[in-house]
Amino acid sequence: MSDLPQTTAPATVKRGAEIEVLIESLAFGGEGVGRVDGLVVFVPDTLPGQKVLARVQRKKSSYAKARLLEILQPSADQVQPRCVHFDDCGGCTFQHYRYEKQLEAKSAQVSETLQHLGGLSNSPILPILPTPNLFFYRNKMEYTFGVQRWIPKAEANSGVEIADKDFALGLHVRGRYEKILSIDECHLQSEKSNAIRNFVSAWARKSKLLPYTTRDHSGFWRFLVIREGKNTDQIMVNIVTNEGGKAGIKAVDQLAAELLKRFPEVTTIVHSINRKKAQVASGQEARVLHGDGMIFENIGDLQFRISPESFFQTNTHGTELLYAKVAEFAELRGDEVLFDFYCGAGTIGIYLSQSVQKVVGIEVIPDAIRDAEQNCELNGIDNCHFICGDLKEQLESTESKLAGHGTPDVIVFDPPRAGLHPAVIERSLAFGAEKIVYVSCNPGTFARDAKMLCEGGYSLRRVQPVDMFPHTPHIELVSVFHKNPI
Ligand SMILES: C[S@@+](CC[C@H](N)C(=O)[O-])C[C@H]1O[C@@H](n2cnc3c(N)ncnc32)[C@H](O)[C@@H]1O
CATH class of the missing domain: 2.40.50.1070 (OB fold (Dihydrolipoamide Acetyltransferase, E2P))
Structure with missing residues (x-):
């Protein structure tokens, strides 16, 4: 007997079967998506508009996954990839997809992810900002x-x-x-x-x-x-x-x-x-x-020091756009206390420091904190304080290094791909900040966290996708949440 789950899926889509699929869109993560006899089929390494022959590898009741065997018909939006390594390299898997289409696909993925994983329909998503450089953009x-x-x-x-x-x-x-x-x-x-x-x-x-x-x-x-x-x-x-x-x-x-x-x-x-x-x-x-x-x-008028171990946004000119959006969304008056959570080498906090009363950054990598402190000195900035530590521990500890820094009017989150731990969200909500600016490199975990922030008394006001990684499935976004009036 088959070990596949009992399914109501059509009989043509069976594990091991060869199927023809017309790819209709790109799913979050970059896999091509089509339908065969009403069943959703994911086929990696394909583009919308391609008709492909694929072998079914996995079949569930609501979807199947298939491996590309042959492209039967190209997509009208396919272009000649620039790189000789394109067929084998895992680096720029969408170099052969017209750039405007890449942007459309990323925008659609942000809105679908917010709807499906965050339960946030009609989110205020702005048109995606394209990368300033299509090639040679990484530092x-x-x-x-x-x-x-x-x-x-x-x-x-x-x-x-x-x-x-x-x-x-x-x-x-x-x-x-x-x-x-x-x-x-x-x-x-x-x-x-x-x-x-x-x-x-x-x-x-x-x-x-x-x-x-x-x-x-x-x-x-x-x-x-x-x-x-x-x-x-x-x-x-x-x-x-x-x-x-x-x-x-x-x-x-x-x-x-x-x-x-x-x-x-x-x-x-x-x-x-x-x-x-x-x-x-x-x-x-x-x-x-x-x-x-x-x-x-x-970045802008500021100089930043980068050590071998420090995180620094990899698309410099994209970062200029990203940080400008953070500043625009934060709408700072000048008298705020701003907490920069996951601050890396202090770049966002320092970028905003002239528009607030004080910045407090937290980051787990000691080298990055050392860079953050030296970055302040380098730029003649004296209203930033950086703390080295695990954010969750610092928020939960009774001996937190955050003690004595007051409560934030604005919180900036810029977490790694895994997003925010529920305890980090819970403790941050307790501060009651007026605004939360959330920078995310993973719309999936962002959608999950956005849902919790909205359930915790905030409204999602704007989401700005920024294409920091052209020709790849990666999506970066900046968003702002406002505290609901009580
Ligand atoms: C996406 S980067 C953001 C850095 C910075 N905001 C920037 O724009 O360059 C995420 C940062 O979170 C730090 N990080 C990861 N886990 C952490 C944790 N548990 N507590 C504090 N910082 C953490 C990483 O070392 C990294 O510097």
Whole structure:
């Protein structure tokens, strides 16, 4: 007997069956959606307007999921992707979709998500703001080293002998997070960043040390992180490795020296040593090999310091739009106490500091708090106070570092993708702030949190989607809630 749940779905859509689907829209997260005999079918890697052949992988009573086999008919909104790695790379999966259509799809996803996950129909959603730059918009790229290079189909079928199978430096393969595609061109950061990555890749490949592998946690080279100040032209190269003893130190020192000879414009070089198994591009120890171990970026008239571990919004020119919206939505008078929750390097609080009486920021990463404090000094700002700690703990603790800072008139939330913990919402509601400005990089968790804020006595006044990540399914938004009169 089948282990599939009992279903009323049409018989043609069975697990393993090949079906033809006309893709009608993009779901939140970017999967194509069509209907077959009335049943909703999700097909990843497809676009609205395409007719595709797909194999059903999973069938539930209300939907099915299928894998793309062949595009039978292209979409009228398909365009030629710019990148040679488009077919394999997990980076810009919508580079082949007309940009206006990408924006339409994201707008529709915000409104559907707010309705379905937040129960908020007729939300005041403004037209999405497009990114100021379609390409080369990122100020940070994180490339991964791998021991098994992903061989693209075209290369496998070329008849040419495959070289360098056991070394890769690049990005994750589309839909195969554990596989690494070696990249030699990328349209996300800059031509300079491409040249630096290619130089490091060639150098590390020739070295006697191997890329790290999660299979047995052996190997040395782990990540290459390049950060660029788009408004300052400063460049940080962070080489993240496993512990490699004297040979490892010598190799990275040599690489840094040669990198500098070739790219004297690199402002700082850092060697981060990650001895832990977690595959993260940061370390427990950092050696600064050149410069100050940080770079600067400007947003508006302000200068911000960025350390290797600090969060900084990755689309600088998009951030200028985003923060301007935060300021517009906050409608500050000048006498407010503003709490900047999840403040990172203090950027939003500092951006708003001249329009309020006082800013209090909370952030869990110590380096980011150090940056936030130095960012105040750098910009001659003296009305910000930054607290290092877990927000939930600080809100719940009887010995909270927030004590003595009064109650906020305005709260700014800018949480990670997971959104707000219910206890964070509950404690924040108790402050009774006039306004809450919520910046979100995940409309799904935003919708859930917005519902709780509305149930807790606030009204959602405006939602402004901002396209910070063109050609990807990611959506950023700024919103404002006003406290309901009692
Ligand atoms: C989306 S970033 C926002 C940073 C900043 N507002 C900005 O615009 O650059 C989220 C920040 O929340 C911090 N964070 C994550 N979990 C946290 C927690 N439990 N308590 C406090 N901060 C946290 C992260 O380190 C990160 O800096």
